[in-house]
Amino acid sequence: MEQEHRGSMCYRERNGVGYLTFPAFDRVHFVRHAFSTRVGGVSPAPFNTMNLSRGRGDSDAHVNRNLHLLCDAVGVDYCSLVSSAQDHHTQIRRVGRRECGLGVRFPADRQSVDGLITDEPGVTLLTHYADCTPLFFLDRKKRAIGLAHAGWRGTAAQIGAITVQSMQKEFSSDPADILVGIGPSIGPCCFEVDRDVAEAFMALWTFEPNAFVKAGRPGKYQVDLWEANRRILLGAGILAQHITVGGLCSCCNHSWLWSHRATKGVRGGMAALMQLLPE
Template sequence: MNVIFKSNNTNLNFVNGVAFLTFPNLSELDFVKHAFSTRIGGVSDNEFNSMNLAFGRGDSDENVRKNYKLMCDAVGLDYSTLVSSAQDHHTFVRKVTSADCGIGIERPKDMLSVDGLMTNEPNVTLVTHYADCTPLLFADPKKHVIATSHAGWRGTASRMGQVTVERMTEEYGCDPEDIIAVVGPAIGGCCYEVDTPVYEKFASMIDLRPAYFTKSLGRGKHIVDLKEVNRRTLLSAGLLPENILVSDLCTKCNSDLLFSHRATNGKRGGLSAFISMTE
């Protein structure tokens, strides 16, 4: 697959034919391994071509598991340590341990609503899933805590980023000013068109100054910049501006590299974010 990659703040890596993205602010942390998958380097075909990491969309489970193993080998993660979310566009953040490894990958999902994962244990790899929704990744270098959350428009409007920070603070004693965060590749403000009821959800977030992330197009159509909403939500949760990286990649604009639900009218595979701590 030939792709043209242009980004000022997100790195494209190739290992053994597998392409994945990394983010400089997390790469600087020597106790963290992380990655965001692309479409390149897997075994799936048709609309799942080729690194599909989504179960239940029509690709075989065997292919999806092979793809996870290829990703883990490329990134340097232990496949047996993966723990998957069970996303339904809510804001529950699950505290996980090594006892949960394999859930959602080699073991059945045991909960129905998990849009965020967090841990303070090394060798536990948190995995969340996307195809236009906003990935949020977190690492606290003082407390050695990591988290990752899924923020679709509903999660973004419900301030998933703030909820995740609050859970990290409650469970592990994290100070928001210490947390390093990434707002990952998602459908951008260039492409995310919504109707009036969805727009009104964001227009009501007065404290975040919605004029900076919404625009009306007329005839009941509007633009919402989900990544900017999430950035402002993280700032309101106490994170420092210099500790937040917002990827400049739009999934729809880069649908040759990244799965996009909007670009394909739903005929697509899935992307995953991975984050883990070493000993």
């Protein structure tokens, strides 16, 4: 298996399928995780080649085959997947074995789920991306995991903190024990927004928004979703040394990562996977 560092993440290829991992998570023996790339699937142009998004014009047969290929590369069972049902809100759902297959092999049974958490081994959490920010959570002491989809609305609504609070409630997690990875998304270099979006972030005054909102061209602003999420996570009790910022801009790297903005919406999508291994 090939491996190299890209940003603060490791790029790996297995059987021709490329994916990214966080070194801090790789060192924990009882978890598997990955963030997909465009490398190694079967989808034709303009979805070439690893597309994991349904409903964008690619066939479901291609998406299912790509999911199988990614699962085989990462070492998780396709039948263990349970998918989010994302709509840019902040609902976090606890799932277990009885939810496996939802949103993948079976229709979703619930709408508006932008985050998933579990403490059951063998359950693979699945969330979807094409510029929004993936947040990975790992409580090493309670052996619990989470994935959250932090678009700009979710970030401004502090979905990262809400996920931490959900893990505290469901698993009695101590935020000081949780590792967090902030994965590839549109970076501060490319995330230009109008005033209304900038104002949603400027309202996060307790997090010193001048650190992640900068004036750009006339009437435009640059927003740093990575730094905004990092500060929100710190405010939720996550230790600074337990947060890894991947530092990979999906828009700058759209030749091998999917970016909604770079492709003007003609695109496939990526996914984050995470599973606790059976003891």
